[in-house]
Amino acid sequence: MEPKQTVIRRLAAYAMIYKLRIAAALLVLCCAVAAELGGPYIAKTIIDKHISSVQLPWYEGKDSPALVSGGKYVELNGLRYIRSDWQHPDQEEARKQLAPSWREVRFMQLESGMYLINSTTQFDGNWSLVPDAGSQGTVPGTAAGTNATPTMDVTQVTVQVIRNGAAPELHTARKLSAEQVALLYQYEVAPVMGWLGLFIGLLLLSSILHYIQAYTLQSTALRIIQRMRMDLMRHIQKIPLRFFDNTPIGQVVSRIANDTEAIRDLFMSFMATFVVSIIHLMGIYVALFLLDVRLALVTLVFIPLFIVVMWLHVRFSQKYITVMRARLSDMNAMISESIAVMPILQIFRQEKARLKEFEVLNEDRYRSNMKNFRVFSLSSRNFTGLVGSLFTAGTIWYFGGQSLQAAISFGVFYAFIDYLGRFFQPIIGIFDQLTNAQRAIVSAEKVFYILDLEGVELQTAIGIAKPDGHVAFDNVTFGYKEGEPVLRGITFEANKGETVALVGHTGSGKSSIMNLLLGFYEPSQGEIRIDGRSIAGTSKQALRKHMGIVLQDPFLFAGDIKFNVGLYNEAIDEHKVKQALIDVGAASFIEKLPNGYNELVVERGSTLSAGQRQLISFARALAFDPSILILDEATASIDSETESLIQKALHVVSEGRTTFIIAHRLSTIRDANLILVLNRGEIVERGNHEQLMEQKGRYHQMYQLQKGGEQDPAGQLA
Structure with missing residues (x-):
């Protein structure tokens, strides 16, 4: 990693x-x-500048044009209160000149109420109410240095202040009503x-x-x-x-x-x-x-x-x-x-x-x-x-x-x-x-x-000329694992239009030869040629463009039958699809389906029989009109009646094409031009059906065994 x-x-x-x-x-x-x-x-701005601002220094006094004309002030029962941050420099100078009639006071929040403290000139320290120390009632409020005695309805209480750890100092304070508190905030409502x-x-x-x-x-x-x-x-x-x-x-x-x-x-x-x-x-x-x-x-x-x-x-x-x-x-x-x-x-x-x-x-x-x-x-x-x-x-x-x-x-x-x-x-x-x-x-x-795995770039196969189909294996050796060859010195030729059959026991190398021809693997030694040209280094798309293959276990994609034959190929229209199905003998059962050629099949075509899937797979290969046709155990799982249909179709579709057949049922390859008998990765016999029967060798034994001969199977296949 x-x-x-x-x-x-x-x-x-x-x-x-x-x-x-x-x-x-x-x-x-x-x-x-x-x-x-x-x-x-x-x-924070609302709290500091508008809500907590009521506890800034205030100045208490009577009306003075120099102080309140055109400015902000709060009037509580005939007394004017100006907050320190409301003053302009000229107002502050005027207040200093009128200091005898204007004094500094505080409005403080103590427990659940707002209190006016104007009984001292020192407001630093920790202020608190003194429990049960004050008397409640209506008392006159006077402004220092004046003769006026306006009445203010307040509750007088006793408060204490502690400064720098000193002994508590007692002072009187007046509790404001809700209406009076609202007056203190009248200029803050709009900004808030x-x-x-x-x-x-x-x-x-x-x-x-x-x-x-x-x-x-x-x-x-x-x-x-x-x-x-x-x-x-x-x-x-x-x-x-x-x-x-x-x-x-x-x-x-x-x-x-x-x-x-x-x-x-x-x-x-x-x-x-x-x-x-x-x-x-x-x-x-x-x-x-x-x-x-x-x-x-x-x-x-x-x-x-x-x-x-x-x-x-x-x-x-x-x-x-x-x-x-x-x-x-x-x-x-x-x-x-x-x-x-x-x-x-x-x-x-x-x-x-x-x-x-x-x-x-x-x-x-x-x-x-x-x-x-x-x-x-x-x-x-x-x-x-x-x-x-x-x-x-x-x-x-x-x-x-x-x-x-x-x-x-x-x-x-x-x-x-x-x-x-x-x-x-x-x-x-x-x-x-x-x-x-x-x-x-x-x-x-x-x-x-x-x-990061090494891959082969997919190249376009447009414009690739269709080959004649002449195939030659020249001393080909191959192994899936290094040092363990499954094919040794494979040499043969297949001319245009010929049918070559590969037979042998399981593991003899039949499918490996076809895998090499299709370009799925590269041989360790030797050369594979099509029309005299080596396929080594050839674009895999170009190599497979004119090849068709039918597997023993055919795969059908989810879609209708027409799609499974044409596979998005624009050159294969509906007429070609139907003709291919007719050629392989599949039209007879397809036309009986509820939707005919438009019948939907699930993945792998499990709603169809093995023979029906195989016929559609044949039609797919034929519709692409390949030069080289590969049948990999294509008739192994088909009943005799369906096999007869395929055999008839093969005589038609193999004409002019090079056909490779991998078969266990030797009765299907009697008409092959060349039969290669493999054993442990080597070609041990070659020839047509009559020639191999005359040799009385491995092919002869296999054929007799399948016909029901009485030879010992162990001795024949050893």
């Missing part, structure tokens, strides 16, 4: 194909995050509504931008996986058959279906979550530094802490995820094989044994999954949530143990807690997707392993 860094680079290369779409999505994401993170900052409107607008904008970026990233991820699947499917068709001889089909299916799906999760879930989380964290840090540099610096300690935990998570869970993916691939291979051979399993009563084998794989995957889940549970939400909760509690304890206003403003504190809560969500999101990322990396290794 490739190193993880190489796999990541190759995955990134797929992503870079759509770099403009990804860059646009990230730009939109940055705007969405900025709009989303503006909410706590707006809340404006900020709230901006806040709602940013939320709507953030939602729209998040939808756009999510749609763009998700659709891009689907495009990436679509392209990867197509690359994988194209490459599988280029890989030599030798690979499929040693690889379970279920594992190949798992690569295309399950492993690419896991990679899809990487691009759709992890990539989106990771990118979104990183940008969120960057935006949160920017906001924290804008709020308070000290608080932001403290939170920087989380980054290396979580990086270490993530590294430990990946290290311990990697081996479990690798086992899980391997077992899933093995299970798919077993399921594929079991379905393909289900009749055999049931005939030999192997259901329980097969189930036990599957249970072992399933149990192994379950144990690995549980071990990975324990690692995930300890290092993801639990750890992150614990750290986040402890830090939040510590922050509240620290600032709660001292004057909040002396340390930071309440608005900053609120915004910091809000951003802190948002800070841990991206971390949890990254943790949640780490398993998907690891699973995707393991799957990508397997996918790239197949993509």
